[in-house]
Amino acid sequence: MYFFKLIVRNALRHRLRTGLTALGIVVAILAFGVLRTVVDAWYAGAAAASATRLVTRNAISLVFPLPLTYMGRIRQIDGVKSVSHANWFGGVYITEKNFFPQFAVQAQSYFALYPEFAVDPGQMREFLRDRKGAIVGRKLATTYGFKPGDQVSLRGTIFPGNWEFVVRGIYDGAEARTDTSQFFFHWDYLNETMIKLAPRRANTVGVYVVGLTSADRAAAVTAAIDATFRNSLAETLTETEQAFQLGFVSMTEAIVVAIKIVSFLVIFIIMAVMANTMAMTARERTAEYATLKALGFGPLPLAAMILGESLAIAGAGGLIGIVLTFPVAERFGAEMGSLFPVFNVGRETVAMQVAAALLVGAVAACLPALRAARIRIVDGLRHVG
Amino acid sequence: MKIPFSYTFRNLWTRKLTTALTAGGMALVVFVFATVLMLEEGLRKTLVETGSHDNVVVIRRSSQTEVQSVIDRVQAAIIESQPQVAFGAAGERLVSKETVVLVNLIKRDTDRPTNVLIRGVAPQGLTLRPQVRITAGRAFRPGTSEIVAGRSAAERFKGAGIGETLWFGLREWTVVGTFDAGASGFDSEIWGDAVQLMQAFRRPVYSSLLFRLNDPASFEEVRTQLERDQRLTVEAKRENVYYLEQSELLAKFIRYLGLTLSVIFSVGAVIGAMITMYASVANRIGEIGTLRALGFRKRSILAAFLTEAVLLALVGGCVGLALASFMQMFTISTMNWQSFSELAFSFTLTPDIAAKTLLFSLVMGVVGGFLPAIRAARLKIVDALRAI
Numbered sequence: 222m223y224f225f226k227l228i229v230r231n232a233l234r235h236r237l238r239t240g241l242t243a244l245g246i247v248v249a250i251l252a253f254g255v256l257r258t259v260v261d262a263w264y265a266g267a268a269a270a271s272a273t274r275l276v277t278r279n280a281i282s283l284v285f286p287l288p289l290t291y292m293g294r295i296r297q298i299d300g301v302k303s304v305s306h307a308n309w310f311g312g313v314y315i316t317e318k319n320f321f322p323q324f325a326v327q328a329q330s331y332f333a334l335y336p337e338f339a340v341d342p343g344q345m346r347e348f349l350r351d352r353k354g355a356i357v358g359r360k361l362a363t364t365y366g367f368k369p370g371d372q373v374s375l376r377g378t379i380f381p382g383n384w385e386f387v388v389r390g391i392y393d394g395a396e397a398r399t400d401t402s403q404f405f406f407h408w409d410y411l412n413e414t415m416i417k418l419a420p421r422r423a424n425t426v427g428v429y430v431v432g433l434t435s436a437d438r439a440a441a442v443t444a445a446i447d448a449t450f451r452n453s454l455a456e457t458l459t460e461t462e463q464a465f466q467l468g469f470v471s472m473t474e475a476i477v478v479a480i481k482i483v484s485f486l487v488i489f490i491i492m493a494v495m496a497n498t499m500a501m502t503a504r505e506r507t508a509e510y511a512t513l514k515a516l517g518f519g520p521l522p523l524a525a526m527i528l529g530e531s532l533a534i535a536g537a538g539g540l541i542g543i544v545l546t547f548p549v550a551e552r553f554g555a556e557m558g559s560l561f562p563v564f565n566v567g568r569e570t571v572a573m574q575v576a577a578a579l580l581v582g583a584v585a586a587c588l589p590a591l592r593a594a595r596i597r598i599v600d601g602l603r604h605v606g
Numbered sequence: 607m608k609i610p611f612s613y614t615f616r617n618l619w620t621r622k623l624t625t626a627l628t629a630g631g632m633a634l635v636v637f638v639f640a641t642v643l644m645l646e647e648g649l650r651k652t653l654v655e656t657g658s659h660d661n662v663v664v665i666r667r668s669s670q671t672e673v674q675s676v677i678d679r680v681q682a683a684i685i686e687s688q689p690q691v692a693f694g695a696a697g698e699r700l701v702s703k704e705t706v707v708l709v710n711l712i713k714r715d716t717d718r719p720t721n722v723l724i725r726g727v728a729p730q731g732l733t734l735r736p737q738v739r740i741t742a743g744r745a746f747r748p749g750t751s752e753i754v755a756g757r758s759a760a761e762r763f764k765g766a767g768i769g770e771t772l773w774f775g776l777r778e779w780t781v782v783g784t785f786d787a788g789a790s791g792f793d794s795e796i797w798g799d800a801v802q803l804m805q806a807f808r809r810p811v812y813s814s815l816l817f818r819l820n821d822p823a824s825f826e827e828v829r830t831q832l833e834r835d836q837r838l839t840v841e842a843k844r845e846n847v848y849y850l851e852q853s854e855l856l857a858k859f860i861r862y863l864g865l866t867l868s869v870i871f872s873v874g875a876v877i878g879a880m881i882t883m884y885a886s887v888a889n890r891i892g893e894i895g896t897l898r899a900l901g902f903r904k905r906s907i908l909a910a911f912l913t914e915a916v917l918l919a920l921v922g923g924c925v926g927l928a929l930a931s932f933m934q935m936f937t938i939s940t941m942n943w944q945s946f947s948e949l950a951f952s953f954t955l956t957p958d959i960a961a962k963t964l965l966f967s968l969v970m971g972v973v974g975g976f977l978p979a980i981r982a983a984r985l986k987i988v989d990a991l992r993a994i
Contacts, residue, residue, distance in 0.1 A: 238881050241881050241884075248873050281774050282708040284707055284946075285707075311674070377668070378669050381666065381669075471716065471718040471720070472940070472948065473941050474940070487870070487874070490871060493631035493634070494877060497628055497878060500623050501881070505885075
C-alpha cells in the first residue's frame with residue numbers, strides 16, 4: 222500500500238509539470254480518438270452494407286447509365302430475389318454548400334430492399350401516392366428543418382432544370398450506422414420529365430440494386446449478371462454492396478492513409494513529451510534513488526516506482542481524453558453535417574486509446590527506470606541536480 | 607548587460623536527452639505543419655497551371671463540371687462562330703469541341719479501379735494548351751482508335767503505358783504516346799480524338815468547348831453574349847478560373863484538416879517546451895541567483911531563457927523542415943470530389959512555406975518559453991541564492 226502512496230505523492234510533487242504533461246496527454250488521446258473516428262466514418266458506408274445486396278452498374282464507369290430493360294433480365298437470373306434501381310440526382314439545394322445525396326428510386330422495391338430505412342407506414346402511403354413526393358433521412362430533416370408537407374426545390378446539375386418536391390415522410394435508421402442524410406424520390410417523376418426534355422436520356426437507370434436469396438450465392442449471381450450483358454452496348458459490372466462502397470473509399474485512400482499516419486504521429490509527439498517529463502523527474506531524484514538503494518531497495522522496486530508514476534500520469538490523462546472524445550466527436554460530426562453521415566465513436570477506437578495511453582506511459586518510463594536501476598549508490602549520492 | 611550566448615547553448619547541450627526529446631516533438635509538429643502547407647501549395651499549383659487566362663471554357667449552365675455538361679452540335683456551332691474567337695496561323699478557328707467522360711481503370715500498385723478522365727479533343731486542343739508536350743511516342747491520329755496518356759496516368763494505370771492497350775466502349779484503344787503537361791491536372795488524363803470517343807460512347811453531344819480569345823480583355827463581352835443568347839443554356843468561364851473552382855472543396859478540406867491538426871499538435875509541443883523550460887529554471891535557481899548577484903539584470907535573465915526556448919524550437923523547426931523537404935519526392939493521388947476523377951499532385955516546398963514554418967516554430971518556442979522565463983526573471987536574489 223505504501224508503494225502506491227509513494228507513487229501518488231511522487232507524481233504530485235511537481236504539480237505544474239504533472240498537470241502540463243497530463244494536459245498534453247488529454248489533448249493527444251482526444252485528437253487520436255477523433256481522428257480514428259474520422260477514419261471509421263470514411264468506411265461507414267461499407268460497414269453498413271448488407272451481404273445480401275449486389276450493385277450492378279455500367280462497366281465503363283458510373284457516369285454511364287444502364288437501360289431500363291435490364292431490370293427484367295436481371296430478375297430472371299437464378300438466385301435473385303428482387304431488383305430495384307436508383308439514379309444519382311446530384312441536385313443543389315439553394316447553394317452548392319448544402320450537399321446531400323439524392324437518389325431517384327423505384328420506390329416500392331427500393332425500400333423493400335433496404336429494411337434499415339424505417340418509414341412510418343402512413344407516411345410511406347402518402348409518399349407512394351404523390352409522384353412529386355420525397356422521403357428524407359432524420360439527420361437531413363433536422364439539419365434543414367424539413368417536415369412532411371414542406372416544398373423542396375432542387376437545381377439539377379446532371380438533369381437540368383428546377384425540380385420541385387414535397388417531403389412526404391422521414392426515415393429513421395434501424396441501426397446507429399445507418400446513413401440518415403439521404404433524400405429519395407420517385408424515379409418515375411425524373412423519367413417522365415426526361416421523356417419530355419431529353420428523350421435520349423429517358424428510360425435509363427444509374428445502378429441496379431439486386432437482392433439475393435442468400436448471401437453465399439453472391440459470387441455466382443455476380444458472374445451470371447455480367448455474363449448476361451457481355452458484348453452488349455452497355456456491359457455491366459456487378460459487385461457486392463460492400464465492394465461498391467469500398468470502391469469510393471479507395472479513390473480517396475490517400476487522405477485516409479494520411480489521417481491514419483497523423484493519428485499515430487500525435488501519439489509519438491506526446492510520447493516524446495512524456496518521456497521528457499519522466500527523464501527530468503528521474504534526473505532530479507537521482508540522489509533519492511541512491512538513498513533508497515542504500516536503504517536496501519533493489520533495482521526492481523525502483524524501476525516499478527518510476528513505471529508506476531509514468532503510468533499513473535498517462536492513465537489519468539488518457540482517461541480524461543477518452544471521456545472528452547464523446548462530446549467532442551458529437552460536436553465535430555454535427556459541424557461536418559452531411560460530409561460524414563455516420564459519425565460514432567467505435568468501441569475499437571476506445572480500446573486503441575486505452576492502449577495508446579498505456580503505451581505512452583510505459584515507453585516514457587523505460588529509459589529513466591533503467592538508469593535508476595543501474596545507478597551506483599556512490600555516484601547517485603554525489604549527484605547534484 | 608547581456609548573458610553570453612554560449613551559456614544558453616551549453617545549457618541545452620548538458621541535458622542532451624531532454625533537449626533531443628523536446629526538439630524531436632517540435633520537429634514532428636513542424637513536419638506536419640509544413641507538409642500540409644506543401645500539399646495545399648502542390649494542389650493549387652497543379653490546378654492553377656492547368657488553365658490559361660486567355661482560354662474560355664463553355665459548359666452547360668449549372669452543370670458545374672465538364673463531365674456533367676452537355677452541349678449539342680447546334681449550340682457548339684453558335685459558340686464557335688462568336689467574333690471574339692481567335693484564329694490560328696492557318697486561318698482555322700482556335701476552338702476545341704471536347705467530349706469528357708470518366709472510365710474505370712485499374713491502378714497498377716493497388717489493383718483497385720479508379721475514375722480516370724478521358725478527354726476527346728479536336729486537333730486544335732493541343733494548340734490551345736501549349737503546356738502539353740508529347741514526350742514519348744507521338745500524338746494520336748484523328749480518325750483512329752489511338753490515344754495518348756498523361757505522364758502520371760501512364761505511370762499509375764494498367765494499360766495506359768505507351769504501347770499498351772485499353773478496352774472501353776466496345777473497342778480496343780492503343781496508347782501511342784505519353785504527354786507531359788507541366789505538372790498540371792492534364793497529367794492525370796487520357797486524350798483521344800473527340801469524334802472517335804463520341805462514337806464509342808454513343809454520345810451524339812459534346813461535353814464542353816474550349817476557345818482562345820483574340821483579345822484577353824474581351825472575356826466579359828463574350829460571356830454576356832453567350833449567356834444572353836436565347837438559343838443557348840451555357841455558362842462561360844476563364845479556363846484558369848474553371849480549374850481553380852474544380853479544386854475548391856479539396857483545397858478547403860486539406861486546409862481545414864491541416865490547420866486543426868497543427869493547432870492540436872502545437873498545443874502538445876508547446877506543453878513539452880514549457881515542461882522543459884520550467885525544469886530548466888527549477889534546476890538552476892542557485893545559478894540564476896548567482897547571475898543576479900553578479901549584476902545581470904532581470905531583463906537579461908528573461909532574454910537568456912527565452913533564447914534558450916527559441917533555440918530549442920529552432921532546432922526542432924529545422925529538423926522538421928528538413929524531414930518535410932523529403933516529402934517532395936512523393937506524389938499524392940486522390941479523387942477530386944467535384945470532378946469525381948483522379949487527380950495527382952505532389953508536395954511543393956516554396957521559400958514562403960519554409961519561412962512560415964520556421965516562424966511557426968519560433969512562435970511555439972516563444973509561447974512555450976515565456977512563462978518559465980518570467981518565473982526565472984522574477985526570482986528574488988536572496989531566495990534564489992538560498993535555494994540549494
